[in-house]
Amino acid sequence: MTTKDxxxxxxxxxxxxxxxxxxxxxxDAYNNRQTQLTQKLNxxxxxxxxxxxxxxxxxxxxVAQLDTxxxxxxxxxxxxxxxxxxxxxxxKRTIINHRERLVNAGFIAKEQHCGxxxxxxxxxxxxxxxxxxxxxxxxxxxxIGDVASLFYEKAKNFHPLVHEQQEQLNNNSKVDKSxxxxxxxxxxxxxxxxxxxxHEQDKNTEENANPAPERQVKAPExxxxxxxxxxxxxxxxxxxxxxxxxxxDYTRKVLYPDLIISEPEEREILNLIWESVYGKFQWNxxxxxxxxxxxxxxxxxxxxxxxLARSPGHWIPKPHIYFHPNNKRNGFKKTWxxxxxxxxxxxxxxxxxxLQQVKAEWQQHEQNKGRFREKTRLQLFxxxxxxxxxxxxxxxxxxxxxxxxxxxxxxxxxxKQPAHAQ
Amino acid sequence: xLNENMQREALTKCIVWFYDGNCRTFYSFDKTHKRANPNxxxxxxxxxxxxxxxxxxxxxxxxxYENKPNxxxxxxxxxxxxx
Numbered sequence: 001m002t003t004k005d006x007x008x009x010x011x012x013x014x015x016x017x018x019x020x021x022x023x024x025x026x027x028d029a030y031n032n033r034q035t036q037l038t039q040k041l042n043x044x045x046x047x048x049x050x051x052x053x054x055x056x057x058x059x060x061x062x063v064a065q066l067d068t069x070x071x072x073x074x075x076x077x078x079x080x081x082x083x084x085x086x087x088x089x090x091x092k093r094t095i096i097n098h099r100e101r102l103v104n105a106g107f108i109a110k111e112q113h114c115g116x117x118x119x120x121x122x123x124x125x126x127x128x129x130x131x132x133x134x135x136x137x138x139x140x141x142x143x144i145g146d147v148a149s150l151f152y153e154k155a156k157n158f159h160p161l162v163h164e165q166q167e168q169l170n171n172n173s174k175v176d177k178s179x180x181x182x183x184x185x186x187x188x189x190x191x192x193x194x195x196x197x198x199h200e201q202d203k204n205t206e207e208n209a210n211p212a213p214e215r216q217v218k219a220p221e222x223x224x225x226x227x228x229x230x231x232x233x234x235x236x237x238x239x240x241x242x243x244x245x246x247x248x249d250y251t252r253k254v255l256y257p258d259l260i261i262s263e264p265e266e267r268e269i270l271n272l273i274w275e276s277v278y279g280k281f282q283w284n285x286x287x288x289x290x291x292x293x294x295x296x297x298x299x300x301x302x303x304x305x306x307x308l309a310r311s312p313g314h315w316i317p318k319p320h321i322y323f324h325p326n327n328k329r330n331g332f333k334k335t336w337x338x339x340x341x342x343x344x345x346x347x348x349x350x351x352x353x354x355l356q357q358v359k360a361e362w363q364q365h366e367q368n369k370g371r372f373r374e375k376t377r378l379q380l381f382x383x384x385x386x387x388x389x390x391x392x393x394x395x396x397x398x399x400x401x402x403x404x405x406x407x408x409x410x411x412x413x414x415x416k417q418p419a420h421a422q
Numbered sequence: 423x424l425n426e427n428m429q430r431e432a433l434t435k436c437i438v439w440f441y442d443g444n445c446r447t448f449y450s451f452d453k454t455h456k457r458a459n460p461n462x463x464x465x466x467x468x469x470x471x472x473x474x475x476x477x478x479x480x481x482x483x484x485x486x487y488e489n490k491p492n493x494x495x496x497x498x499x500x501x502x503x504x505x
Contacts, residue, residue, distance in 0.1 A: 260497075
């Protein structure tokens with residue numbers, strides 16, 4: 001929709017209400033197109049679709065806070081059949097069946113099975129067409145687009161507008177059923193009422209923001225834990241995958257500026273990076289730790305870039321070889337040793353500078369000079385110890401003790417020498 | 423030349439226009455061994471190697487497509503270079 005026209009640096013916000021109404025109109029339109037009752041999506045399948053939408057939007061909104069999203073290339077909804085089944089309170093098989101029906105209905109545009117990684121689902125962009133920027137709530141174009149799409153769907157099926165409207169407002173409501181409402185409800189909903197349970201109806205009503213009875217409010221509480229886990233796992237996964245994408249974008253810019261590759265080749269490289277650079281994300285770390293690791297990875301890329309610039313004889317292989325996990329000869333893995341060496345050297349230099357400073361302070365203190373001249377020797381020792389302890393480096397503390405011992409011995413020797421001379 | 427079954431199974435194909443006026447279609451071989459999972463990227467790399475080494479200096483244009491009806495273009499080569 002309008003998201004394409006917007007600048008990329010603005011953050012996305014998916015409005016739950018709007019996407020739900022879009023979902024509803026999509027399913028209604030599909031049901032209206034079907035002539036046979038068995039082909040229509042029932043309330044149970046509708047509830048699954050809405051559950052998926054709810055979890056997906058949560059994931060997307062969370063990711064949108066962490067990173068900028070590409071509207072043309074939104075990440076898929078990463079989920080597991082089992083967790084969806086747990087959220088919904090049904091069996092795994094039911095979820096698989098519902099997903100199949102939703103694929104046939106066009107609600108799910110694409111599915112990718114990732115084995116242990118669950119299923120990645122891409123929903124129909126028409127359903128997510130409500131995606132818009134949080135700054136543009138008053139955008140007339142969006143409103144016109146919504147109305148136009150609704151009108152189009154209705155006009156296509158020649159369905160009475162008045163009935164359709166009432167059906168939208170009271171889709172799952174069991175109260176105040178007038179004659180017009182019953183006649184306005186399409187066939188699909190009749191079937192849904194017959195086959196569906198109260199459970200799904202409750203979920204829908206909750207999302208339609210109708211005044212919900214007590215038992216309807218209780219339903220989400222029961223599923224809260226499973227839902228949260230699902231959401232966290234999905235959002236975390238998207239975050240981790242975005243790390244790989246960022247790393248590859250940066251590496252490509254720095255190390256392979258002239259490289260032209262096709263989509264399958266890029267996909268393969270991303271998989272190799274996932275395996276060789278990020279160790280298949282088997283390290284159970286927090287997002288903060290991953291971000292820190294990402295910085296080290298960028299540092300390693302910079303080191304390679306500097307190494308390449310140092311001599312024209314230096315070269316690196318093509319990315320599919322460079323990032324291959326089995327490449328021990330000239331792979332990116334080797335840069336980890338470089339990085340460790342560099343960091344160790346940095347720490348050594350820092351320690352040496354600190355010890356030099358300590359020595360200088362002691363010498364000045366002996367001569368009654370410097371800013372610590374009024375402190376006692378013990379006070380000076382405590383100050384220095386506190387300062388060095390902040391670095392949390394044991395080797396530094398050991399070196400400090402050695403330094404102190406040697407300086408004390410020197411002082412003793414100095415004192416003895418004049419005594420011998422006398 | 424790959425047999426018909428392998429041509430059907432290939433994930434990518436490459437159409438090459440030679441300087442002598444001929445035009446030929448080559449199909450990718452996407453497996454590292456008989457029972458391996460097909461790797462599309464590998465097939466593309468092999469086709470590229472064929473263009474750059476086997477038929478070096480003999481073709482003017484080459485385009486790699488997905489081996490499907492109404493397929494997408496994946497890579498394009500002109501006079502010995504990828505564009």
